[in-house]
Structure formats: C-alpha cells, structure tokens
Amino acid sequence: MSLKNxxxxxxxGVTSVINxxxxxxxxxCRKNADRIGNVFAGRNGIIGALTEELIDTSRESDADIAxxxxxxxxxxxxxxxxxxxxxxxxxxYERLIEVFKAHDIGYFFYNGGGDSADTCYKVSQLSETxxxxxxxxxxxxxxxxxxxxxxxxxxxxxxAKYIAVSALEASFDVSSMARTSTKVxxxxxxxxxxxxxxxxxxxxxxxxxxxxxxxxxxxxxxDRFIGALKARVDEFGYCxxxxxxxARNADGSFLAEQGTRDAFGHAQLGGVAPVVANMVKQALGxxxxxxxxxxxxxxxxxxxxxTDVEQAYALGKSSVEMALAGKNAxxxxxxxxxxxxxxxxxxxxxxxxxxxxxxxxPLDFISADGLGITDxxxxxxxxxxxxxxxxxxxxxxxxxYVVLKNELxxxxxxxxxx
Amino acid sequence: MSLKNxxxxxxxGVTSVINxxxxxxxxxCRKNADRIGNVFAGRNGIIGALTEELIDTSRESDADIAxxxxxxxxxxxxxxxxxxxxxxxxxxYERLIEVFKAHDIGYFFYNGGGDSADTCYKVSQLSETxxxxxxxxxxxxxxxxxxxxxxxxxxxxxxAKYIAVSALEASFDVSSMARTSTKVxxxxxxxxxxxxxxxxxxxxxxxxxxxxxxxxxxxxxxDRFIGALKARVDEFGYCxxxxxxxARNADGSFLAEQGTRDAFGHAQLGGVAPVVANMVKQALGxxxxxxxxxxxxxxxxxxxxxTDVEQAYALGKSSVEMALAGKNAxxxxxxxxxxxxxxxxxxxxxxxxxxxxxxxxPLDFISADGLGITDxxxxxxxxxxxxxxxxxxxxxxxxxYVVLKNELxxxxxxxxxx
Numbered sequence: 001m002s003l004k005n006x007x008x009x010x011x012x013g014v015t016s017v018i019n020x021x022x023x024x025x026x027x028x029c030r031k032n033a034d035r036i037g038n039v040f041a042g043r044n045g046i047i048g049a050l051t052e053e054l055i056d057t058s059r060e061s062d063a064d065i066a067x068x069x070x071x072x073x074x075x076x077x078x079x080x081x082x083x084x085x086x087x088x089x090x091x092x093y094e095r096l097i098e099v100f101k102a103h104d105i106g107y108f109f110y111n112g113g114g115d116s117a118d119t120c121y122k123v124s125q126l127s128e129t130x131x132x133x134x135x136x137x138x139x140x141x142x143x144x145x146x147x148x149x150x151x152x153x154x155x156x157x158x159x160a161k162y163i164a165v166s167a168l169e170a171s172f173d174v175s176s177m178a179r180t181s182t183k184v185x186x187x188x189x190x191x192x193x194x195x196x197x198x199x200x201x202x203x204x205x206x207x208x209x210x211x212x213x214x215x216x217x218x219x220x221x222x223d224r225f226i227g228a229l230k231a232r233v234d235e236f237g238y239c240x241x242x243x244x245x246x247a248r249n250a251d252g253s254f255l256a257e258q259g260t261r262d263a264f265g266h267a268q269l270g271g272v273a274p275v276v277a278n279m280v281k282q283a284l285g286x287x288x289x290x291x292x293x294x295x296x297x298x299x300x301x302x303x304x305x306x307t308d309v310e311q312a313y314a315l316g317k318s319s320v321e322m323a324l325a326g327k328n329a330x331x332x333x334x335x336x337x338x339x340x341x342x343x344x345x346x347x348x349x350x351x352x353x354x355x356x357x358x359x360x361x362p363l364d365f366i367s368a369d370g371l372g373i374t375d376x377x378x379x380x381x382x383x384x385x386x387x388x389x390x391x392x393x394x395x396x397x398x399x400x401y402v403v404l405k406n407e408l409x410x411x412x413x414x415x416x417x418x
Numbered sequence: 419m420s421l422k423n424x425x426x427x428x429x430x431g432v433t434s435v436i437n438x439x440x441x442x443x444x445x446x447c448r449k450n451a452d453r454i455g456n457v458f459a460g461r462n463g464i465i466g467a468l469t470e471e472l473i474d475t476s477r478e479s480d481a482d483i484a485x486x487x488x489x490x491x492x493x494x495x496x497x498x499x500x501x502x503x504x505x506x507x508x509x510x511y512e513r514l515i516e517v518f519k520a521h522d523i524g525y526f527f528y529n530g531g532g533d534s535a536d537t538c539y540k541v542s543q544l545s546e547t548x549x550x551x552x553x554x555x556x557x558x559x560x561x562x563x564x565x566x567x568x569x570x571x572x573x574x575x576x577x578a579k580y581i582a583v584s585a586l587e588a589s590f591d592v593s594s595m596a597r598t599s600t601k602v603x604x605x606x607x608x609x610x611x612x613x614x615x616x617x618x619x620x621x622x623x624x625x626x627x628x629x630x631x632x633x634x635x636x637x638x639x640x641d642r643f644i645g646a647l648k649a650r651v652d653e654f655g656y657c658x659x660x661x662x663x664x665a666r667n668a669d670g671s672f673l674a675e676q677g678t679r680d681a682f683g684h685a686q687l688g689g690v691a692p693v694v695a696n697m698v699k700q701a702l703g704x705x706x707x708x709x710x711x712x713x714x715x716x717x718x719x720x721x722x723x724x725t726d727v728e729q730a731y732a733l734g735k736s737s738v739e740m741a742l743a744g745k746n747a748x749x750x751x752x753x754x755x756x757x758x759x760x761x762x763x764x765x766x767x768x769x770x771x772x773x774x775x776x777x778x779x780p781l782d783f784i785s786a787d788g789l790g791i792t793d794x795x796x797x798x799x800x801x802x803x804x805x806x807x808x809x810x811x812x813x814x815x816x817x818x819y820v821v822l823k824n825e826l827x828x829x830x831x832x833x834x835x836x
Contacts, residue, residue: 014594016587044597073590079598165817169434169717172491172819176432179462180497185713203816271692273710292691294709295603299587302721305815385815390808397723397803398621399583401590 003035004106006320008057009042009049010078011112011119011141015155016301017312018111018141019068019075024316025109025139026057026065035324040103040409044077046110046119050092050416052099056409067402069313070391072301075404082115086122093126095416101132102412107323108134111316113142113153117331118355124329137319138331138351141312143298145196148357149349150333154315155298157308157384160200162300163189163242164385166293167201171209171240174289178238184229184280186290188273190297191216191244194360197297200381201242202373210236211372214276216246217361218370220255226283228371233286241280243272302399306387311344318346342383421453422524424738426475427460427467429530429537429559432492433573434719435730436529436559440493441486442734443527443557444475448483453742458521458827462495464528464537468510468834470517474827485820487731488809490719493822499836500533504540511544513834519550520830525741526552529734531560531571532776535749539769542747555737556749556769559730561716563614566775567767568751572733573716575726575802578618580718581607581660582803584711585619589627589658592707596656602647602698604708606691608715609634609662612778615715618799619660620791628654629790632694634664635779636788638673644701646789651704659698661690720817724805729762736764760801 008025010018022041029039041055042048048055055076057065068075083092100108110120117138124136140147145156167187174185189197195215202213210232214220232239247255256272273290280288311334318332331354335347365377373381391399426443428436440459447457459473460466466473473494475483486493501510518526528538535556542554558565563574585605592603607615613633620631628650632638650657665673674690691708698706729752736750749772753765783795791799809817 010594014591047597071590072587074594077594077597079595081598161815165720166714166718168817168819169490169719170713172489173432173713173717176428176492176495177497179465179495180499181431182713187714206816207819207821271708274689274692289712290689290710291712291714292708292710293714294707295588295591295600296584296605296709296711296714299591300584301587302583307815382814386813387815388808388811390806393806395804396800397579397725397805398624399586401586401625403625 002104003037005037005104006039006107006109007042007049007100007105008039008109009045009111010074010076011045011110011116012078012080013143013298014074014078015141015143015298016072016158016304017154017308019071019073020309020312021111021139021141021154021316022075023065023068024313025320028317028320032320032324036107037104040105041076043406043408045079045081046083047079047081047418049096049099050418052411052413052416054103054409055406059407060404064402064404069309070301071401072299076406083119086126093122096123097127097130097132099413100134103409106134108136109139109319110136111139111141113144114147114356114358117351121329121351121355135323135328137323137327138354139315139319140331140333143190143197144194146194146358146360147354148359149353151336151344152334152384154308154312156196158300158304159190159197159297160381161305161385162297162303163197163200163293164203165303167211167240167242168204168207170291171204174238174240181287182289183233183238183286184241184288186241186243186273186276186288188243188245188271188290188292192246193358195244196361198242198244199361199365199373199377203378203381204240205372209240210238211240211242213372214241214243214247215361215366216244216248218366219250220247222279224369225371228369229280230284241276243276245272247272301391304389305385306389307384309389314346322348339379339383342386420522421455423455423522424457424525424527425460425467425518425523426457426527427463427529428492428494428496429463429528429534430496430498431561431716432496433559433561433716434490434576434722435572435726437486437489437493438727438730439529439557439559439572439734441483442731443738444483446735446738450738450742454525455522458523459494461824461826463497463499464501465497465499465836467514467517468836470829470831470834472521472827473824477825478822482820482822487727488719489819490717494824501537504544511540514541515545515548515550517831518552521827524552526554527557527737528554529557529559531562532565532774535769536773539747539773542769553741553746555741555745556772557733557737558749558751561608561615562612564612564776564778565772566777567771569754569762570752570802572726572730574614576718576722577608577615577715578799579723579803580715580721581615581618581711582621583721585629585658585660586622586625588709589622592656592658599705600707601651601656601704602659602706604659604661604691604694604706606661606663606689606708606710610664611776613662614779616660616662617779617783617791617795621796621799622658623790627658628656629658629660631790632659632661632665633779633784634662634666636784637668638665640697642787643789646787647698648702659694661694663690665690719809722807723803724807725802727807732764740766757797757801760804
C-alpha cells in the first residue's frame, strides 16, 4: 500500500512565525517517511489547491526547511480567499477533493484563522461523503489572537513583543525630549475587532511610563480620553497612546472614518493615529508625533518571541502526530498550565468548537476606566513574550531569510476557473 | 591645583546610541580621575546649564553608566533649544560661562547636530574672551547623517539597519500575500532634507525585491513614479515604496502638504505615506498598505547596528582624550579607511568646518531614474549596518533599559529666565 501524501496551506494574513509551523509540519513528515508520503504546499494558499499549483516540498533541502524557523511571511504564499458555503459553491469543495484524490493526498493541514478552521471542517466532512476521506487538521495562526479554546494563537505573541518593545523605546525617546518637544506620542496597532495587540502596549506602564490604550472593545469617550491624557501630561510631562486600528465610537463607527477629505474632496484613506493626533491638537494643543506600525509589526521576525516560535513549531509538529494517530477535524491548541513559571502543553479541540467563534478580550483584562490593562492581563501577556529568538545575520548586517525554490508538481487535471 | 570639571549635554532629537557616547565620555573621565574632575550633565540638554540644573553623574554607579551602552533615548534629557547668535543674545552665552565658572567646568562636551556644533564653537570663542577659557568639544550625533567631514554620524547607522530590516520583512509579507491582497506597501521614513535613511530601504533590492525610493533631493515626478510602480507590479506582482518625510514637488512644496482637510475643514496633520497611498490608489487602483515609522526608527535600540554603537562610544571616549591633550573647538570624526573589509579610525576637524554646513547625499548615490540607489551608495551603507548589538532582556521578555537617578548638584547662582 502506497503512503498517503500531505497537503499544507497558509491562509490569511501572514505572521513572523507561520513558517515555523510549516517547518514543524514538514520536518515531522520527513521524520515519519515510513508512514506519510510527500508534503505538497499550496502556492498562495488554498488557491494553489484549486488551481492544482502544488509546491513539491521534497525538492527543498533540509537546511532550507530548517531556515523557515527564522523567516517571516508565508514561504509558499498565502491568500485572502474564503470558500463560500457548501450550498453556494459545492464546486470548489469538490475540486479540492478531486485534486487531493489526483495527488493521493490523505492529510490536509490548514494553517490559519477562523475562516480556514471553517473550511478545514467542511473539507473533512465532505471528503467523507464523497468517498475519499481526508484527515483535516487546522493549525492555529493569527496575530489577532481571536481563536477560541487555544490559550494563544501563534503570531500574536511576537506582535505583542514588538509593540511592547517599540512603545517602550519610543516612550523613552519622548520622555527625554518632552521639556521642549513632543508631549504626546500615538502608536497605531493592528486589531480590527479585538484589543489584544494594544493591550501589549500597556506593559510599559511597569517602567513608570504614562500610557493610555484605546481598545475596540470600549466605546471611545472623547472627554474621558482627553481628561486622562491631560492628567498624565500634567504629572509626567508627556504621555504615550496606543490605539487599535479598530477603535470605535459609541455608534459603532470607526474613529478612523472621520470623513477626512483631501484637497480634491476624495475620502482620505488614513489611519486612526492621525485622527487621534488631530483630536489631541484641537483639545489640548500639545505637540505630538504619531506612528503607524502596520505590516512592520506582524512581519518583525527580528524581535520575535522565543515562546511564540517554539509554540508555532510545536503546533505544526503535533498536527502531523495527531494525523498519524488517526485524528480528524481537530485543531491542536496551546493549553496554559501555569503563569509563573510559565508552563504549557499541547492539547486539541474539535473543529466544531472553533469554526465561526471569535474570542475577544475578557472584560476583566481592561482597567475600570477603559484606558488600560489589569494585572490579570499582565499575567496573561508576559509569559507569551518571554525569550528572544533572533534570526541569523549575514556579514553585511542583513538577516538570512530563506526564499524557497517553490517548484510545482506536475499537473494531473484540467484547468479550473476561480 | 584642583582639577577642572566637565560638562556634558545632549542636544536635539535623541537616537538609539547617543547614550553610548555619554557612556564613552563618563567612563573615560572616570578612568582619568587624576586629571579631570566630576562630570556634570545638563538636565534636558543645554537648558540645564542655563538654569543651573546640573546632574551630578558621580552619584551613578559604574554599572548604570555601563548600561547606557544598551539604552536608547537621552538619559539626561535633551532639548530643541537653539542659542541665538551672540549679537542677538549675548546674555545666554554669558550665563553659560557664569555657570561653568561657578562649577569650575573647564571642559564642555556637546553631543548633537549642526546647531550644537555652532553653539559649541561660540562657547569656545567667548569663554576665551571672557577670561574663563573652556575647552569645547563637539560629539557628532544625528540620525539625519547630515554633518560634514565625518564619514557618518552616530545614530544614523542604527536607523539604516532598522529601516533595511523592517522594509525587508514587510516586503516578504507583501510578496506572500500579493496574489489576492496588498500590492503596494509604502513606508514613510525620517529625512526632512536628506534621503540617507530612505536610501537604506534600497538595500532590499539585493534580495530581488522591487522597491522605489522617494528622496528629498529629487523633485517628485508623478508620472515617472506611477510608471515605474506599474512596471514593478506588472513584473513582480507587488512593489515596496520607501518615502522620505521630506519628499517634495518641483516647486519645493512637501508632498505631505497636499492641503488635506478633515471633516471640519481643519488642515489634516498627516504624513507623506497616506498621500502617496492615495496617489497610487487614484492612478492605478492597487490595494495598498502604509506604515509610518516615526520615532520607532530612531529609538529602536533592539535592532541597533553594532558598528554604530561602537563608533558612538569611541567618539565619546576620544572627545575626552582630545580634551586632555589640550584640544579645543574641534569635533572628533569617523574616518573611513576601506569598505571591504570595513576599517575606520577616529579623526578630528575644527568646528569652523562643521558649524552651519549641511551634507546631503552625493548625487552619484542616487540611480539615474531618481528612484533608487547606486552601487556606490550600497558600498557606503553596508559597512555601517554590520553587526548586531542586542540589549539585555529580563526574564519577562522586556529590555533592560536603565533609568538613571539624575540627582542635581547644589545650585550656586541665582535663577535665570529662559
């Protein structure tokens, strides 16, 4: 009996450690070469499965696969492409199974967030129905940290470390100049629906730094914010503000959608940081600066959390081990055992518990005034940013990030229109 | 005969390595305790000398002074405060000399950019005239890299490393998502008058990444930029743009001053990145993202260049040695001896050569189309970003940055109004 092959795909926004999960999958498959065949990877994620663009990872050296541990982004390409529901587009799911059948793929490892957990679940169900059962395992990944059951999602912890360190450094800068220069520094961070990333900025309070956080979970209250800001500047001479891109007004509208227009009347495509900066300027007249971290935060492999890298790899590895143990339609999870010392282990949950469930910050992680974090939140966050896992640098001073060959396996089917 | 004391002050925008220069000054003074007295530091820079707020650095432990090597920002405070010309405000210069006299200060170490070089020069001249000669040494510092004579200014090289690494990481991210998501990523960097920092973004071309640079030195040409961008996206599927905050139109106006207004008609205080993003959107309709690094770039001690840290320290150390050798009104410099292997030594120049002279990028560092860098520029930049000089991290995963006691020496004079 020939061995079944595996298919691995990256989904949605990439992170600085998603390739560590890929590394965990591929290395563990290679170590079990007597039980599992080749690993194909989807070129640009699930799209590669639909178009039968399957990257043959067997053509990559062990060294290059190992280098994925230290390379940010999605090495095989990722995509924002949500399969419609089975009812709306059965054709896409059937094509997936058809491609899996043509390439003798018995294991589907899908590395992503909520949408991909849902897809993964459906593939598992449908493949059964179609008489070509595929074991589908979802590997969690999202900087938004919004998947349920698992204590944390790989990708988030490294962003948290980046934001905490960057906010700290910029606050030191502002503190030393505030006498004659900038008094308010505003840092915009990711988080459309959940304030996990902004919360990490709150850790700098432990250095005695005045910092205010604006979460999507808390209705923005202009007067409360301005009052708190003025109090901080009066006391410390300066203040740092960390604002989620998804910070919103009581009516649900985003702060960033303030109807700003350019000279030609076009809607200004701006971030929330300049909006908050203008607000501060108009209410208090303070000199300010603002930064928008955008992709820099989720790609910052140079300051990744060692804990995050280790967990991302472990989840990739465990997903293969679970598949080999006959599991199906599950997601391996990070289960926290204790905060101090930090201990964790790999668990798992049925995909039915994950698909279409979004986890926001617990309300007891947010301080009473809505502008900071609680000790409970600190206890949650610190373990996640423990340890530094630096990439290697070449003699010129630049990181050694690997670019794979990404050669495609021969096609066996006809074309498919997306 | 009692030993003369020293006065050290930080000036202008701080950097991730200006404290390494402070460390070089203080440690070298401590090692020469038989020849030089105490080191006083200006609280908030030169303002501290005028108000007689002199930080007594002798109360700081050797360990804390050593920790300055790994701490960003200005540990004693800095300021944006330019002394007027002697003719306009002789009073301030005379006050400086008065304070120096009261605290028996015979050495003035001023750590800053062009303005402080000018002040340093005048103090040297005036102190002579006033019968209390002070040896004034200027220690170069500026992320703008715009001081003449010296091959490089401490602070710049670490920003260059930060921008090159960050642009690389974000480009990897965009590259892996471009099929279905962002096609153009725009990163705004510092540089009001000179494109040195943007140039560092050009280094990622060596990874095969399509990147366009917008320099203050090159008149912005909308059609040329859009044409080049379209060509890159057609060929690679995506493109990164690194834009200097000071990028400007042919008429001299900043791109950032596009007359954008908010819903209330107030001038929008925005960066140049969203302006370029809108331009791309309107001309080509590509999906884009943009980031503004702002203070994150100059404070990023976590990814400082080891070369930069070493040179910042060496310049602080040399300034004391030059003072002890009887020198006056000079600035120690970095003199480059060779590119590969990179070799450099400390030189010096008279302050008359530095004051009020601004160095912009040589035109042969910019590619013919004005949107990239030349090999000559690469050869200049790479040695500067060589080596990593990480800070220490505590067990929680955060950097150990030192906050000094900063206790003031007793005042001996009456108040002075700024």
